[in-house]
Amino acid sequence: DIQMTQSPSSLSASVGDRVTITCRASQGISNFLAWYQQKPGKAPNLLLYEASKLEAGVPSRFSGSGSGTDFTLTISSLQPEDFATYYCHQYYNTPPWTFGQGTKVVIK
Amino acid sequence: EVQLLETGGGLVQPGGSLRLSCEASGFTFSRHAMTWVRQAPGKGLEWVSFISGSSSTTYYADSVKGRFTISRDNSKNTVSLQMNSLRAEDTAIYYCAATDYYFDNWGQGTLVTVSS
Numbered sequence: 001d002i003q004m005t006q007s008p009s010s011l012s013a014s015v016g017d018r019v020t021i022t023c024r025a026s027q028g029i030s031n032f033l034a035w036y037q038q039k040p041g042k043a044p045n046l047l048l049y050e051a052s053k054l055e056a057g058v059p060s061r062f063s064g065s066g067s068g069t070d071f072t073l074t075i076s077s078l079q080p081e082d083f084a085t086y087y088c089h090q091y092y093n094t095p096p097w098t099f100g101q102g103t104k105v106v107i108k
Numbered sequence: 109e110v111q112l113l114e115t116g117g118g119l120v121q122p123g124g125s126l127r128l129s130c131e132a133s134g135f136t137f138s139r140h141a142m143t144w145v146r147q148a149p150g151k152g153l154e155w156v157s158f159i160s161g162s163s164s165t166t167y168y169a170d171s172v173k174g175r176f177t178i179s180r181d182n183s184k185n186t187v188s189l190q191m192n193s194l195r196a197e198d199t200a201i202y203y204c205a206a207t208d209y210y211f212d213n214w215g216q217g218t219l220v221t222v223s224s
Contacts, residue, residue: 034210036153043203043214044145044153055212087153091209095167097143097155 002090006100012108019075021103023088028068032092035073039084110134110213112204117218128189130204138182141207144189146200194222
């Protein structure tokens with residue numbers, strides 16, 4: 001199984017900050033990576049797929065990059081509604097589909 | 109608008125059974141694979157089971173293999189998860205999701221609590 005490791009597990013940031021979250025796969029997954037945002041009490045919401053493609057309706061301040069084993073999610077200017085938990089997800093070698101452990105973004 | 113509505117969660121004793129359902133609308137259901145993902149309280153996301161659009165292919169996480177069965181009825185736009193021999197560690201919110209490799213639409217989830 002492919003293991004996905006996110007860092008950091010949590011971070012504190014202020015509105016307007018640039019935020020970067022990293023996800024590393026235990027083996028190469030090409031660009032078969034998605035990112036989700038989850039707010040408390042809500043279902044996850046797809047932000048990006050194929051590592052860098054923005055899902056329809058997702059603000060352009062979200063961007064993704066990477067290929068192979070190392071990926072990043074960047075929020076260019078953090079907004080109040082962006083405080084949430086973010087998960088990466090590989091769909092290259094399935095089953096199983098596997099997720100990172102999550103990164104919680106909290107208000108500084 | 110894509111909508112997925114899960115039902116069937118609740119409190120069940122260890123060793124018991126429960127059947128979850130997910131009713132879909134807003135897309136051509138039979139053309140999409142479907143997945144169940146769960147989230148234990150305060151924990152991350154765990155993939156549970158997958159079924160192809162035609163039901164010809166199913167997969168299960170090792171943690172549920174032999175205990176859970178996924179099925180779908182394309183005439184009713186529903187996917188189900190039959191859960192048997194439930195354990196405390198199955199306690200979680202269970203989400204259904206439409207699957208085109210990644211999971212692009214999710215339901216709101218249904219809570220399953222396994223406790224005596």
